[in-house]
Amino acid sequence: MTLIYQHVLLILFVSIIPFSQSVPLNPDYYKTSCPDFDRIVREEVHEKQSKFVTTAAGTLRLFFHDCMTGGCDASILIGSSSDNKAEKDHEDNISLPGDGFEIISRIKNALELSCPGVVSCADILAASTRNLVVMVGGPHYPVQLGRKDGLISQATRVTGSLPSTEMNGDQMIKYFGDRGFSIQEMVALLGSHTIGFSNCKQFSKRLFNYSAETPTDPGLKPAYAEALKNLCANPATNVTMSAFNDVKTPGKFDNQYYKNLPKGLGLLATDNVLVTDPRTRPIVEMYAANETAFYKDFADAMVKMSNFEVKTDGDPGGEVRRRCDAPNSVA
Numbered sequence: 001m002t003l004i005y006q007h008v009l010l011i012l013f014v015s016i017i018p019f020s021q022s023v024p025l026n027p028d029y030y031k032t033s034c035p036d037f038d039r040i041v042r043e044e045v046h047e048k049q050s051k052f053v054t055t056a057a058g059t060l061r062l063f064f065h066d067c068m069t070g071g072c073d074a075s076i077l078i079g080s081s082s083d084n085k086a087e088k089d090h091e092d093n094i095s096l097p098g099d100g101f102e103i104i105s106r107i108k109n110a111l112e113l114s115c116p117g118v119v120s121c122a123d124i125l126a127a128s129t130r131n132l133v134v135m136v137g138g139p140h141y142p143v144q145l146g147r148k149d150g151l152i153s154q155a156t157r158v159t160g161s162l163p164s165t166e167m168n169g170d171q172m173i174k175y176f177g178d179r180g181f182s183i184q185e186m187v188a189l190l191g192s193h194t195i196g197f198s199n200c201k202q203f204s205k206r207l208f209n210y211s212a213e214t215p216t217d218p219g220l221k222p223a224y225a226e227a228l229k230n231l232c233a234n235p236a237t238n239v240t241m242s243a244f245n246d247v248k249t250p251g252k253f254d255n256q257y258y259k260n261l262p263k264g265l266g267l268l269a270t271d272n273v274l275v276t277d278p279r280t281r282p283i284v285e286m287y288a289a290n291e292t293a294f295y296k297d298f299a300d301a302m303v304k305m306s307n308f309e310v311k312t313d314g315d316p317g318g319e320v321r322r323r324c325d326a327p328n329s330v331a
Contacts, residue, residue: 024312025144029123034115037145041124044107045131048099053251056132057196058097059104063129064192064305065093066122068179069161071309073150074121077104077324080155090158095199103128108324121324122147126306133302136195138253141299148311148318151327165202165268169277172270179308181301187274187283188297189305193245193267194257200232200241203268207232219272221264228267243267258288 030037049055066076069087076093080086087093088101104124111119123145130143163175176186206217207229216225224247231243244250245267246257260266261275261284274280287294311318322328 025146025307025310027142027144029145030115030119034111034118036114037111037119037127040110040114041107041127042131044110045103045128045135048103048106049132049135052099054097054196055099055103056136056253058100059125059129059132060100060192061196062096062100062104063125064189065096065162066125067305067308068163069158070150070152071311072122072126072147072306073309073311073318074104074125074147074321074324075150075153077101077121077125078150078153078327079325081330084153085155086153087155087158088153090155092158092162095202103132104324112322117320117322120147120149120318120320122149122310124324129306130302133253136251136253139295139299141303143306144303146312148313148315149321149324149327150311151317151319151329163270165198165270166205167270167273169273169279172273173279181304183279184283184297185301185304187280187287188294188301190270190274191255191257191287191294191298193271194249194253194255195246195251197242197244197250198267200243203228203243204232206269217269217272219264219266219276224265245271255287255291255294258284258294262288 045055062076063072065087066072066074069075076087076096078086078088080089088096104121107124107128108119108121111124126147127143127145130141134140163172167175172186173183176183176189181189206220207225208215210217216229220228228243232241234241246260247265247267248260249256257271261271266272266275274284287297319328
């Protein structure tokens with residue numbers, strides 16, 4: 001991809017970022033100040049994903065949870081203290097896989113040895129997410145750099161900032177619409193469920209308590225529902241039990257997720273909404289038939305999301321953290 005094309009993309013996506021001032025990001029932000037940035041991120045990501053195949057899905061989910069709460073500023077990485085419960089310890093974030101946190105910490109440590117105090121954790125999270133998506137078969141997209149890390153991480157900010165797995169079509173469309181995403185961009189972003197897994201508590205209602213008349217959601221394929229019931233039979237004693245979001249190709253980024261939905265193989269209630277709502281079903285069908293279209297729209301939506309309410313040079317609410325798990329004032 002040429003620098004001219006990247007520049008055009010930057011102008012296009014910055015112009016439609018909601019709730020943000022102009023974002024002076026560019027892909028060569030560290031070209032002089034940290035020339036080994038790309039190499040270090042690439043090598044660390046490859047080593048981690050090669051050994052722990054859940055890293056890509058965990059990091060992608062971590063990135064989404066970070067961006068949707070106060071913008072893409074790595075505030076999700078900050079740990080709680082005696083006088084502050086941080087975002088990562090909110091109920092909606094407790095199930096975030098440790099692999100995502102670990103790879104960012106590993107990359108940060110390596111970069112601090114190469115170019116101390118230069119690269120933000122927010123940029124590491126954005127770049128590593130892209131690289132991991134590519135590594136498991138997903139599309140390559142440009143990552144603009146120059147984000148600063150947030151100073152504040154409070155669990156109270158998480159409430160209402162993340163979508164619920166129980167949302168209906170209207171609620172989902174409003175949630176993403178309020179953040180500047182179209183219906184088609186929403187469906188493309190939810191295609192991230194082509195990799196990764198969800199905890200039983202996120203879909204157990206569909207299995208056991210769907211309604212008084214119908215305990216199991218009829219939107220689930222019966223054999224699939226029975227398998228999930230066996231898996232999640234004892235949620236109280238095994239709170240970490242999870243199922244793959246894409247039962248067919250769980251470790252590969254592809255369009256199989258969309259092919260699964262009409263067959264009753266969507267794990268979450270919100271997955272099933274995509275194929276039952278007339279506003280989203282045609283998009284699901286298009287992506288199921290055309291993986292190239294899905295990849296393009298997913299890539300464009302990720303570029304847009306990665307610029308969501310970022311902090312940049314001169315922002316008093318941002319800094320380059322020395323450690324990703326604490327602001328410099330307490331690190």
